[in-house]
Amino acid sequence: MISRIRAIAFNTFREAIRDRVLYNLIVFAFLMIGASLLLGQITIGVERQLLINLGLTAISIFGVLIAIFIGIGLVSKEIDKRTLYTVLSRPVQRWEFIVGKYFGLVGTLVVNAGLMTLGFFVALLYLMHRLQPSDTSILAAIYFILLQFMMITAIALLLSSFSTPIESAVLTFAIFVVGSFSEDLRNFAEAAKGTTHYATLALSYLIPNFATMNYIAPVARGNPVPGSLILYNTLYGLLYAATAVCGASLIFQNRNLK
């Protein structure tokens, strides 16, 4: 079981890494980081803050795009292109397939995030000429962004296990947008009464909460990252992603293939 999952994960990773579209998106991210350097030179005094704000936001957005793009390819593209049949006719359980695919993708995302982080720190070094100890909080913020990627990918995986590539891409992006405003949804829930209150409160737990993964602005201001935040964000992100992966496995296990 483990060896099969590992084989699938490695294969997914290899396939994703070689896909050229990935690199285009990374290049875009680098461009944005460079642009924020230029922008910083126009407004005096906030270069570092601006670089961190815009740079990390670029990493976040482009990373989400990559996560979605690869995520949909996990299942729907495979079904569309029928690469799936030869795999599933082998002694592979359907859930092993999903889990293996997910791990392969997480590996890709880690590499992704690593590359973008490198680019970012190069820009930061260029700006500040040296690194400070407080810069480690930037790593924490990037770690949260990575957790966000993992959640998004799990959702993309879940959606693509029963819908077409385009549908799942659009839906996943929509969930990303809504999830970023999830705290506002909760505020609205607390102000509401009756069934609206319970309905929106339930919704605010159901949709992924990306607002909590966004620690970009505090880090830009130089705030430290509380350890409890790291702990609970990790727990939340992993548990939520695991839920989605279980759901995807469940759907895929029982699905008829066209």
Added chain:
Amino acid sequence: MRTHPNRAVSLTLTALMVLMFVGSGWALGRLRAVRPNTNLEDVLYIPSAKVLKRMSLGYNGLLADIYWTRAVQYFGARHWRHARDYDLLFPLLDITTQLDPHLLVAYRFGATFLAQEPPDGAGQPEKAVELIERGIKDNPDEWRLYFDLGFVYSMDLGDYQAAANAFLRGSQLPHTHPFLKIMAAQMAQHGGELQTARMLWQTTYDTTDDVAIKANARLHLQALEVDETVPKLEELVRQYKERTGIQPTTFFPLIQAGLLRRIPVDPLGMPYKLLPDGHVEVQDPEAWSFIRRGLPPETGKKDQADQSTKP
């Protein structure tokens, strides 16, 4: 064929999924405890309303609603914690009204809660004026805004002339409230008086639908009642002393003497206290936010005879 292995796997997956989801909900709950207001502190990640407007791709109204909700939440959360500053309130309301200049309730909210002294407000009446003036520019026919403007000038800034002007401007609108003309006149003559204040707060109470503003107005009206009653009671006590030569320690003698009909009770339902030196106080000073009379001398709130606020 739905064979046994498949069913077992499906069941396990379902159980795992439910478990994980519950776990994630728990973790989210813990996160909210750890980071209750982070969202609100980072709320001004984009501090410029202009940039925001351009970025919103036309969904100004939606963004305005979001920022409005955040403003209310920001204030409410800090108020609950007895905060002494509300630095982000003005920027939030500013952004809200720039995104949607016709969101009336935002201006009115600012009129009340930007102007009041902490912990019940930001203590920034000039900012309130700034906000409302912009609101008037974008909504020149809205009499309520002129009312709010006059209100702030009168109650929070003590500038009765400016207040009268504001009421006058508003009274000249086509569909105005007849009240404004009365207030304009009232301002000119009885600027700092209790009666004026009562009229202002009563109008505020009557003309708003927003729950927070209404509740606040009601508190003020109750406070005004106390401010009105306490001197009257103290006056009655002094009359009794003049008549009988005895300093009463309770209100009973006054009732027997016909000066009072029954034990005087404050708007919260608690009987007033009569002190040996003739001062009248409320039973529970902590329960009152806005009163100026009826407080024990050590609380630090100034015991003033007149209604004028800080200059």
Added chain:
Amino acid sequence: MRDIRKVMVTIETRNLEKTYRVGFWRAKPKVALRPLTLSVDHGEIFGYLGPNGAGKTTTLKLLMGLAEPSGGSFTILGGDITDPAIRAQIGFLPEQPYFYDYLTPLELLNYFAALSAVPAKERTRRIDATLKRVGLQEDAWTTQLRKFSKGMLQRVGLAQAIVHEPKLVVLDEPMSGLDPMGRREVRDLIEELHHEGRTVFFSTHILSDAEALCDRVAVLSRGELKGIGVVADLIGSVKGNVEIMWHGAQTVPTLRGLGLEVHTVGETARAVVPEAQVDKVIDALRAHQAKLIAVTPMRTTLEDYFLAKIGAPTEVAR
């Protein structure tokens, strides 16, 4: 009494059927496969014939556990397809397979071999042997699959179906995309597999290949099984034609009058006559004192049987 035949059966279906629901609102059921009962014996080469859209691929998908039957049941290698131990002994080539564009054949086969539990030590040797066997030239072994032609992809597909040395090989249109040379190689490969004792079950609409290779065939049309049996028997069941050649142009009008097509070259005439009418024609010729040159039975082919069963013209590749 023990049923020895049961042990010797590789695939056995009982009333296996599949109905799809097409459309979302007023779901109209589409019957892809009517109740199908057939069996494939151990070690035989079995051909599954039918025009496009007959339901061949549907059957294969059901057999491989990729879709669930709407009714009926089947056993494969004596067990259930959901059993991984059974799946490990089956090799499958789907119709028009695509593969992971960015992998090379070596990487792909490594992946598939690993999934099929081929021991790591064995893999390199078997992969090399398999790739050679399917006729893929060595310089293509490290080229990414997205650069491959359809024929080359088909060879890779065959390779992944046999790299783990399965007892049963299931192929959906294995000849598609190949030129005559390639098809010849695939035919030879199937023969080899047969000699190795493996069972081969393949679907095709190329009848000449089926006729050459198969022990038994089944004919499917519009989801329904039309005929099944040993090739020779099936062919023999169709009444054939006889070719008659003679001298004697004077007989021609008479024979044409009988409704026969007669071709003449000089004095020599030739006609293709249904078996049933041979005696009548010879009598007629004798009566006209024609000189018989030859009476030759024409070979019936599987196509004849096929057309008879299907009742409609079909694509035939020769």
